[in-house]
Amino acid sequence: MRPIIEFCTNNMHHGTAEVMKKLEQSPDYDVVEYGCLGNCGECYLFPYALVNGETVAGETAEQLMERIMEKIKELEEMDRVLGDG
Template sequence: MRPIIEFCASNIGHGTGPLMNKLEQNPEYDVVEYGCLNNCGECYLQPFAMVDGEIIAADSPEQLEEAIETAIKEQEAWDSLDLD
């Protein structure tokens, strides 16, 4: 399953625009921008995105990129476990 990475247009002031554009270039990700993700507290305080519905926040867009990639790798590890 391809990860869905959601960005809030109101959070672009924290520098998430270039990161969103960069991640859109990766064919393994579905990247979506919404006018609002209804997380105003996060949106106001720091760069954030949602990865498969989970809030990922960081102090800078560069750190956010690392946190997003870590979250995706962790999810892929869980998905690869055979629980049968």
């Protein structure tokens, strides 16, 4: 299953626009941008995204990218173990 990575437009001031652009270049992910994801507290404090509905955050946009990739690997492993991949 292709991971769905969701970004909040209001979070772009943390540098997440660059992360989103990088991820959009891969055909392996579905990247979606919303006006609001309803996580205003997190959105205000740090860069974050949702990966298959789970919040992934970092102190910087670069760290967010690393954590998104870690989460995707975790999901891929889970799919392999469960035989869904």
